Amino acid sequence: MKLILAKECGFCFGVRNAVKIAENAGHAYTYGQIIHNEYVTENLRRKGVIPIETLETASFGDTVILRSHGAPRSVYEEAKVRGLRLIDATCPFVKKIHGIVAKASEQGYHVVIAGKASHPEVVGIQGWCKESSVIDEHSDLRPLLAFDKVCVVSQTTFAVEKFSVIIKKIVKLPFKTVEIFNTICYTTIERQTEAERLSKECDAVLIVGSKTSSNTNKLFAICTENCANCYHVQSVSDLENLNLRPFAVVGITAGASTPSELIMEVKEYMQQFDEVQDKDFIDAVEESLTKYREGKRVKGTVISANEKGIQLNIGGKKDGLIPKDEVNVDGSYDPADFSAGIELETIIIATQDPESGCLLLSKKRVDQIKEGDKIVETIRDGAVFEMVADKVTKGGLLGKLGTYTVFIPASQIREGFVKDLKQYVGKKLRLTALEIEDDEKRHKIVASQRKVLEAERKEREDIFWANVQPNVIVNGKVKRVTNFGAFVSVDGFDCLAHIVDLSWNHIKKVEDVLTIGESYDFLVLSVDREKGRVSLGYKQLQPHPFVKCIEEHPVGSICHGKVVSIVPFGAFVELAPGVEGLVHVSEAAHSFVKNINEIVKVGDEVDVMILAADEAARKITLSIKACTPDENKDAEKPQADTEAKTDKKPRRSKPVKQDSNDADSQWNEDIVNNPFADLLKDLGEDNN
Numbered sequence: 145m146k147l148i149l150a151k152e153c154g155f156c157f158g159v160r161n162a163v164k165i166a167e168n169a170g171h172a173y174t175y176g177q178i179i180h181n182e183y184v185t186e187n188l189r190r191k192g193v194i195p196i197e198t199l200e201t202a203s204f205g206d207t208v209i210l211r212s213h214g215a216p217r218s219v220y221e222e223a224k225v226r227g228l229r230l231i232d233a234t235c236p237f238v239k240k241i242h243g244i245v246a247k248a249s250e251q252g253y254h255v256v257i258a259g260k261a262s263h264p265e266v267v268g269i270q271g272w273c274k275e276s277s278v279i280d281e282h283s284d285l286r287p288l289l290a291f292d293k294v295c296v297v298s299q300t301t302f303a304v305e306k307f308s309v310i311i312k313k314i315v316k317l318p319f320k321t322v323e324i325f326n327t328i329c330y331t332t333i334e335r336q337t338e339a340e341r342l343s344k345e346c347d348a349v350l351i352v353g354s355k356t357s358s359n360t361n362k363l364f365a366i367c368t369e370n371c372a373n374c375y376h377v378q379s380v381s382d383l384e385n386l387n388l389r390p391f392a393v394v395g396i397t398a399g400a401s402t403p404s405e406l407i408m409e410v411k412e413y414m415q416q417f418d419e420v421q422d423k424d425f426i427d428a429v430e431e432s433l434t435k436y437r438e439g440k441r442v443k444g445t446v447i448s449a450n451e452k453g454i455q456l457n458i459g460g461k462k463d464g465l466i467p468k469d470e471v472n473v474d475g476s477y478d479p480a481d482f483s484a485g486i487e488l489e490t491i492i493i494a495t496q497d498p499e500s501g502c503l504l505l506s507k508k509r510v511d512q513i514k515e516g517d518k519i520v521e522t523i524r525d526g527a528v529f530e531m532v533a534d535k536v537t538k539g540g541l542l543g544k545l546g547t548y549t550v551f552i553p554a555s556q557i558r559e560g561f562v563k564d565l566k567q568y569v570g571k572k573l574r575l576t577a578l579e580i581e582d583d584e585k586r587h588k589i590v591a592s593q594r595k596v597l598e599a600e601r602k603e604r605e606d607i608f609w610a611n612v613q614p615n616v617i618v619n620g621k622v623k624r625v626t627n628f629g630a631f632v633s634v635d636g637f638d639c640l641a642h643i644v645d646l647s648w649n650h651i652k653k654v655e656d657v658l659t660i661g662e663s664y665d666f667l668v669l670s671v672d673r674e675k676g677r678v679s680l681g682y683k684q685l686q687p688h689p690f691v692k693c694i695e696e697h698p699v700g701s702i703c704h705g706k707v708v709s710i711v712p713f714g715a716f717v718e719l720a721p722g723v724e725g726l727v728h729v730s731e732a733a734h735s736f737v738k739n740i741n742e743i744v745k746v747g748d749e750v751d752v753m754i755l756a757a758d759e760a761a762r763k764i765t766l767s768i769k770a771c772t773p774d775e776n777k778d779a780e781k782p783q784a785d786t787e788a789k790t791d792k793k794p795r796r797s798k799p800v801k802q803d804s805n806d807a808d809s810q811w812n813e814d815i816v817n818n819p820f821a822d823l824l825k826d827l828g829e830d831n832n
């Protein structure tokens with residue numbers, strides 16, 4: 145079979161750029177799928193990049209990537225209103241179309257877009273027009289006659305010949321002005337031309353890409369016009385059910401949204417299949433031509449056995465020798481066990497022993513192979529087995545399991561494309577059999593490590609999502625930081641600790657609290673499996689500064705603080721970073737205070753007494769006056785004493801206006817400490 149890979153296929157410039165941006169974005173949303181390919185979308189999802197259909201799903205400060213298809217103008221505006229961080233990965237060619245239609249709309253043109261109305265690129269273009277229509281080669285163009293001026297553009301992936309059909313019709317219509325812009329992307333034209341050429345040359349064509357990809361579907365349509373055997377292949381597993389053996393020349397092409405890994409996997413799969421056939425054939429021919437060769441199995445009869453090993457008659461001109469180390473797998477050897485005449489099965493390990501000139505044989509290797517063959521019986525139902533890869537072959541790795549040749553296609557070594565197969569030679573692989581061929585001549589197993597790794601990953605994910613619940617404490621390693629938080633790896637999964645959840649105090653950067661590479665305990669704040677998001681909190685596991693503050697300053701103690709804000713009913717005093725208490729206006733001074741600004745202002749440092757602390761409500765009640773002597777009271781004392789001695793009358797409990805300039809003297813201690821002080825004061829003033 146001859147394979148021909150299209151010269152132009154796979155990721156175009158715009159798609160490659162958008163995917164690269166998404167891969168490096170960390171936790172982010174994409175506005176729709178970044179490209180129409182499930183393989184790429186799934187890979188990005190694992191990296192924390194999730195597609196969303198509406199900006200409502202994102203929260204303030206989240207990152208949203210606009211894909212290469214572009215988006216309507218309204219999306220930019222909405223993102224701004226919602227406080228989202230936009231990364232614009234719109235392809236420059238699409239952006240150019242936005243510019244053309246926006247300008248044409250300003251100039252009063254009706255915009256006509258040749259394309260598919262539901263395609264996101266077309267939706268995006270329409271979002272930059274005041275008035276627009278979407279047409280294809282079958283559309284009735286008469287409604288367009290309602291407009292004097294029309295501006296025609298095309299979807300970048302629109303088929304060239306269809307666009308020319310439309311243009312021929314439009315130029316015949318009696319518009320006052322028609323502006324036509326061929327905005328079909330050059331990469332689309334190249335891929336379509338190449339697909340046409342390829343499909344004319346080949347007996348069968350594989351078109352690799354998603355079934356939701358517009359440009360891949362167009363390539364498929366072009367190929368089917370020229371070749372009867374065209375197959376739309378989404379991944380290498382689609383090939384397993386196809387019988388491509390009868391075709392002598394097979395072409396491979398792919399849409400602009402198909403990653404090169406997928407194309408290479410398909411190509412490698414086709415090559416390896418062919419390779420194994422050839423190898424087996426050559427082996428069979430070699431075996432028939434060579435009587436004694438290394439690795440060949442021979443049976444023989446024991447002639448004698450001594451300390452050196454076992455002498456064997458193998459029926460030809462040469463005798464064979466089994467050295468004592470090659471007798472049993474466990475290294476044991478007793479010559480008495482091998483009396484003359486016993487038949488043994490062996491493998492030739494050297495065609496000539498330098499000492500004796502005999503063939504050198506191994507019995508233990510046959511035993512090992514039989515052991516391997518027993519394992520084959522246990523792996524038929526998909527059980528995992530281990531094998532060391534011996535060598536690289538075209539399209540994959542080869543190894544041995546008993547009498548079976550095990551082939552691991554390159555696409556089945558791990559998730560993702562493997563460029564350098566040599567790195568796996570000599571390494572132990574954990575495999576599951578995809579196919580076991582027991583033909584007498586061909587003992588072959590096609591195996592996959594990728595399936596084992598995928599199953600393990602899935603299991604890890606299930607366990608992770610089952611265990612990670614809100615309010616659970618997890619340990620995670622800080623992988624990287626951004627200006628909005630830290631990405632923390634918990635059991636291999638990326639979680640986000642937002643900067644506001646790192647410290648009870650205001651911090652400028654994540655590194656003020658966390659160090660990259662260090663592990664910490666975090667509290668799980670929220671979990672969203674669908675979006676693959678876990679939010680963590682660090683500060684929630686740290687003592688709140690309030691608790692520390694009230695431990696250091698119990699009720700009744702005096703501490704020093706700074707006035708941080710003034711409100712109509714008092715002043716807030718900061719006692720420690722993040723901990724503030726309230727001095728009610730009635731606690732600002734011993735005398736009546738109408739406006740607390742008379743006593744303190746923002747920035748003043750004051751001594752305050754802790755009157756009360758409510759841990760649950762995180763409230764502290766403070767008093768300034770409790771830290772200062774009550775001059776009024778002190779002044780009244782001798783007088784009271786005198787009264788006691790001379791008059792025996794009780795102290796005044798009602799305000800008595802003595803001197804309008806002496807406000808302090810209007811209130812005695814009882815009234816000042818009364819919660820209805822203001823009311824009583826007013827009543828007192830009325831009475832006077």
Ligand code: SF4
Binds near residue numbers: 156158235236237238
């Ligand atoms: S096909 Fe062309 S216009 Fe579309 S993303 Fe690729 S490079 Fe950009």
